[in-house]
Amino acid sequence: MPDHCSRLIGFLLLLLVTTGCGGGGSGAAAVSGKITHKGKPLAKANVSFTPVDGASRAAAGLTDESGYYKLGTFSASDGALPGKYRVAVIARGPDRPPKPGETGSGMPGETMPGDALIPMKYFAPDSSGLSFEVKKGSNTANFDLVD
Numbered sequence: 015m016p017d018h019c020s021r022l023i024g025f026l027l028l029l030l031v032t033t034g035c036g037g038g039g040s041g042a043a044a045v046s047g048k049i050t051h052k053g054k055p056l057a058k059a060n061v062s063f064t065p066v067d068g069a070s071r072a073a074a075g076l077t078d079e080s081g082y083y084k085l086g087t088f089s090a091s092d093g094a095l096p097g098k099y100r101v102a103v104i105a106r107g108p109d110r111p112p113k114p115g116e117t118g119s120g121m122p123g124e125t126m127p128g129d130a131l132i133p134m135k136y137f138a139p140d141s142s143g144l145s146f147e148v149k150k151g152s153n154t155a156n157f158d159l160v161d
Contacts, residue, residue, distance in 0.1 A: 042093035043148050045073065045085040047155040049103055051132050055081030056105050056159070059132075063099035063146065064139040070095045094148045100139035101146055103159065105131040132159055 045063070049056045061083050063073045073094035075083035084091040107128030118124045135141045136159055146155045 040088050040092065041095055042073075042087050043096055043150050043153055044093045045146075045148055045153045045155055046075075047083060047157065048081045049077050049083065049157050049159070050081055051105070051159045053158060055079070056103070056132070057081060059083075059103050059105035061085070062102045062104075062139065063094050063148070064102065065095075066098040066100060066145075070097050073099075093153075096148050096150055098147045099145060100142065101144035101155070101157065102139040102142050103132065103136045103144070103157065105136075107131055133161055 049059055049061060056077055057079045059077045059081075061075045061077065063085060065072065071087050073085040073087040075085045075091070077083045085094045086092050087094050107130075109125035109128055112118050112124060112126050116126060118126060130137070136144070144157055146153075148155075
């Protein structure tokens with residue numbers, strides 16, 4: 015293979031690796047914020063943004079010990095595509111052994127998901143009552159879960 019063909023193939027591979035699938039130029043806007051429950055930071059909560067139109071891609075993040083999160087769509091913290099979203103927040107305590115009468119797989123040492131730390135209505139985008147419109151640029155989406 016001629017040298018210039020090898021260089022072209024190498025360049026195309028490098029371009030593919032650096033942009034990834036939907037990476038660079040994805041159009042995602044930065045989205046970060048803080049989740050609190052009754053005014054206190056909500057640590058280790060899963061935050062998800064589900065597009066209202068169903069045509070966009072969902073975005074998700076995880077809160078740190080201070081309740082702060084950054085959303086990611088194509089990578090861990092690249093943001094969300096502009097548009098309107100319904101928001102869900104899931105926060106559970108640590109995994110636990112099954113309670114008496116609770117059925118699982120029956121495997122020894124099995125654990126069950128921890129108990130809900132917030133009302134279950136926040137676990138689903140359709141019942142949470144939370145929404146946000148992501149715009150181009152940098153967005154801050156703070157939510158205080160009051161009940």
